[in-house]
Amino acid sequence: MDIIVCVKQVNDPEAPPSSFKIDSATGKVLPPPGMPPVISTFDEYAVEAALRIKEKDGGKITVLSMGVNLLRDVVKKPLSMGADELILLEDPAFADGDSWSTAYALAVAIRKIGKFDLILCGRQAADWDSGQVGQGIAEILGLPCVTIARKIEIINGKAHIERVISDGFEVIEMELPGVVTLSNEHPAPRYPSVKGIMMAKRKEPLIWKPADIGVEPSRIGQAGRRCRLIKLYQPVREAKCEIVKGETPEEAASKLAERLREAKVI
Amino acid sequence: MADVNGILVFCESANGKLASIALEVLGVGRRIADELGQQLGAVLIGNKTGSLADEAVYYGADRVYVVEDPLLDDYLTDLYLLALEKVIRQANPQVVILGQTVAGRDLAPRLAFRLNTAASLDCISLEVDKNTGRLLMTRPVYGGNAHAILVCDTDPQIATIRSKAISPAVRDTSRKGEIIKINAELNSAGVKTRLLERKIEEAGGVKLEDARVVVTGGRGIGGPEGFKQLEELAKILKGAVGASRPPCDNKWVPDNLQVGLTGKIVSPDLYIAVGVSGSSQHLSGCSGSRVIVAINKDAEANIFKVAHFGVVADWKKALPAFVARVKELVSE
Numbered sequence: 166m167d168i169i170v171c172v173k174q175v176n177d178p179e180a181p182p183s184s185f186k187i188d189s190a191t192g193k194v195l196p197p198p199g200m201p202p203v204i205s206t207f208d209e210y211a212v213e214a215a216l217r218i219k220e221k222d223g224g225k226i227t228v229l230s231m232g233v234n235l236l237r238d239v240v241k242k243p244l245s246m247g248a249d250e251l252i253l254l255e256d257p258a259f260a261d262g263d264s265w266s267t268a269y270a271l272a273v274a275i276r277k278i279g280k281f282d283l284i285l286c287g288r289q290a291a292d293w294d295s296g297q298v299g300q301g302i303a304e305i306l307g308l309p310c311v312t313i314a315r316k317i318e319i320i321n322g323k324a325h326i327e328r329v330i331s332d333g334f335e336v337i338e339m340e341l342p343g344v345v346t347l348s349n350e351h352p353a354p355r356y357p358s359v360k361g362i363m364m365a366k367r368k369e370p371l372i373w374k375p376a377d378i379g380v381e382p383s384r385i386g387q388a389g390r391r392c393r394l395i396k397l398y399q400p401v402r403e404a405k406c407e408i409v410k411g412e413t414p415e416e417a418a419s420k421l422a423e424r425l426r427e428a429k430v431i
Numbered sequence: 432m433a434d435v436n437g438i439l440v441f442c443e444s445a446n447g448k449l450a451s452i453a454l455e456v457l458g459v460g461r462r463i464a465d466e467l468g469q470q471l472g473a474v475l476i477g478n479k480t481g482s483l484a485d486e487a488v489y490y491g492a493d494r495v496y497v498v499e500d501p502l503l504d505d506y507l508t509d510l511y512l513l514a515l516e517k518v519i520r521q522a523n524p525q526v527v528i529l530g531q532t533v534a535g536r537d538l539a540p541r542l543a544f545r546l547n548t549a550a551s552l553d554c555i556s557l558e559v560d561k562n563t564g565r566l567l568m569t570r571p572v573y574g575g576n577a578h579a580i581l582v583c584d585t586d587p588q589i590a591t592i593r594s595k596a597i598s599p600a601v602r603d604t605s606r607k608g609e610i611i612k613i614n615a616e617l618n619s620a621g622v623k624t625r626l627l628e629r630k631i632e633e634a635g636g637v638k639l640e641d642a643r644v645v646v647t648g649g650r651g652i653g654g655p656e657g658f659k660q661l662e663e664l665a666k667i668l669k670g671a672v673g674a675s676r677p678p679c680d681n682k683w684v685p686d687n688l689q690v691g692l693t694g695k696i697v698s699p700d701l702y703i704a705v706g707v708s709g710s711s712q713h714l715s716g717c718s719g720s721r722v723i724v725a726i727n728k729d730a731e732a733n734i735f736k737v738a739h740f741g742v743v744a745d746w747k748k749a750l751p752a753f754v755a756r757v758k759e760l761v762s763e
Contacts, residue, residue: 178574182711182733185576194573264540265549271651283736293572293579294692296552297540304544309509309623312537315686325627330533331640332687333632337507340623349676349693350686391549395567395580406725406738414744415752421724421742422756428740430701431668431762 166224166319169278170213170248171271171286171298172208174232174239177201178291181185185399188389194292204242207287209354210347212243214317215285216355220320224282225249229274231267233260237370244365245357251370252278258375258382266389268301275306283324284344288313299346309343315350435586437443438464439472439496441515442487443534449486451458452530452592454599459592460528460555461491461600463566466559472496474523476514478504488608490600495610502617505629506534507623512541514615519546521613524587526566531569533592539591550589551581555596566590574692575711575718594640595698595719622754626752632687637671639688644670644701647690647717650677651706651727651746658684664754667761673697675713691716710736726750 180197188195204212215226228243231254244251244400254274262270275284284303289296296312303310315334316327326431329350339345357365375382382388409424411417425431440460442453457473464471473492475483477499484495498514515538519527527542528547529535531553551568555578558567572579583589619625621628639645646665648658658672665672673690674683690697692712698719705726707713710733717723718737725738728745735741742749 176573178712179710182576182709185573185711187577194577254501263549265544268544273665288693291574294553294570294574296536297543297550300537300540301544304541310541311508311624313533329686330629331632335629336627338625338627343623349680391585392551392568392581392583395582397572397577397579399576400571400578402736406735406741408730408735408741408743411742414742417742417744418726418749418751418753419756421726421740421749422753422760424740425701425722425724426760428725430721430724430740431757 166222166283168218168220168224168226168280168282168283168285170211170215170226170228170243170303171210171226171284171302172212172230172240172243173205173290174202174230174235175205175290177203178206187397187399193313194397199375202236202239204239205287205291207289207291207347210349210351211285211287212248213354214314214345214347214351216247216316218283218319219247227252227278229271230254231259233257233269240370241365241368242357244368245361246355248363251368252283253370253372254378255372256374258388259386261387262385263390263392264295264297264301265386265391267387268298268305270378270380270385271298272302272305273380274373277378282341284308284342286344286346288346288348299344303344309339310345311339311343313346313348315348317345325407349404390424435525437470437472437522437524437527438467439474439519439522439587441527441531441535441538442473442475442483442528443737444477444480444483447481449483449490451599452481452532452594454490455592455594455597456528456530457487458600459597463526463557463559464743467564468530469525470494472524474515474518475756476496476503476511484610489602489604489605491606493608495608496613497610498613498615500615502619505626507624507626508537509624510542510617510619512538512545513617515759516545518613519587527587527589529591530576531593533538534592539589543589546587548585548587548589549583550591551583552591554590554592557590557592557597571715573711575715584663594696611660632685636666637669639671639673639690639695640697642671642697643699644668644703645673645690645697645699645717645720646670646703646705647673647707648678648705649675649707651708652678653682655683657746659704660750660754664703664757667754667758668701670699670701675707675710704734704738705750707734708732709737726753
């Protein structure tokens with residue numbers, strides 16, 4: 166099984182909401198102070214899914230990432246978890262894309278990689294939450310796609326995928342090659358081992374520029390967007406919480422119940 | 432596409448009734464159609480859609496496209512995609528709206544790429560730009576920390592809307608509309624995915640999405656045992672138990688209890704959050720609740736920024752007293 170996993174470097178989504186800031190000059194989100202970027206949460210689940218398939222069925226895992234200022238310690242994490250190879254589409258021309266231009270560049274790069282059975286992505290990136298790139302790659306490459314998976318097994322050369330639905334799950338059989346997007350219902354990503362970290366340190370990523378994959382700069386990144394960002398702003402929340410107090414936690418809790426009764430909430 | 436005109440909404444149904452999200456897409460679709468002076472079309476897809484087409488008319492559709500086929504009995508991405516694609520190519524709409532549901536979030540991006548246009552998912556507001564007639568699509572991003580307003584310059588403009596974010600349509604049986612049957616000429620031969628089975632893992636009692644009271648536990652609950660107390664409280668208030676992401680990821684509770692951006696969106700009359708810090712992605716799933724009550728030992732926790740009532744205390748001390756007093760009060 167040759168697997169390609171698409172991962173994105175994002176601002177740490179676990180940063181406290183109070184640290185979230187938009188730079189008024191550029192209209193862009195500022196990285197939270199003192200917190201390095203991370204691999205987008207759901208993409209780590211995709212790496213984990215790939216590793217589990219490889220452990221059972223063998224093969225090679227190629228990780229593909231795209232952007233600018235990709236920190237090597239961050240984007241090498243999938244290697245330290247056990248992936249085999251890392252390819253970075255690293256160039257300012259790839260930056261600030263929307264789902265369309267991102268999926269397009271990744272699809273063209275995947276075509277260049279050529280040999281693969283499965284493409285895995287996170288269900289959505291932890292920054293823009295768009296949830297479109299996996300499906301977009303599938304459409305561009307003419308492949309089947311199953312979204313929001315919690316388990317993937319290869320049985321008789323086909324993928325059996327447990328897909329999360331609102332009140333349970335369904336099992337979909339998908340012919341290969343194909344695309345699957347992973348959700349956090351999948352078993353959690355493993356921690357890199359010391360050996361894995363050492364191995365990853367020695368591996369250098371392959372860097373591809375737009376010309377290397379033969380894409381026109383007008384179709385990627387900011388230039389290739391189909392959705393224009395008109396405005397990015399922080400919603401104002403009404404912060405008016407009535408804190409019910411008491412001598413002890415028990416008394417406060419009891420008074421809270423009474424207050425809710427008084428307000429006809431219960 | 433030349434001569435694009437009209438708004439098209441994808442209406443989902445369950446158990447022979449239009450789903451609540453269908454009424455919401457019809458509601459927003461009707462408003463946009465009126466503002467643009469265009470017609471509203473609704474799409475129904477299934478094996479037997481019965482009287483749903485009439486219902487879609489009552490809820491505001493001028494025209495209902497019905498695609499019926501035994502192959503469409505169960506939702507399968509590829510077949511539903513073919514059916515929707517066929518309707519869109521025939522109707523040639525300027526705007527296509529779906530719900531941000533299991534099906535909608537799966538279909539909308541595929542349609543957008545297939546039709547060489549773009550989609551915006553999980554919108555909480557769709558407005559018409561008075562100057563250009565284009566759709567201003569507002570969607571939460573960065574886990575709900577920010578909102579983005581987007582415009583797509585290609586047609587059809589495709590959007591999915593978050594459930595319970597937009598007012599549903601109102602039923603009016605005096606409305607008249609045209610019903611158009613479409614033969615999708617489906618053939619499963621070329622389809623590379625197949626549904627093997629569907630397993631429903633419904634938690635007992637009140638359904639989370641429909642519950643009028645939701646009692647939610649977060650990371651602070653610390654393990655599965657604490658959820659027993661939350662269940663007791665939910666039972667007293669005839670509500671349902673939910674969870675933020677950490678309890679689900681740690682397998683303290685089943686995954687389908689997750690409330691949040693990637694879980695369920697709820698908007699009960701009363702939302703009680705215990706040991707929940709209030710990450711933006713969690714608040715995305717519950718901020719539409721009428722009254723939010725928080726119990727958390729950290730006075731700085733983000734949940735108090737959205738809560739209406741709160742107690743700053745360790746839940747282990749506060750919750751038993753709260754449950755006991757609530758029990759007394761509701762039995763009075």
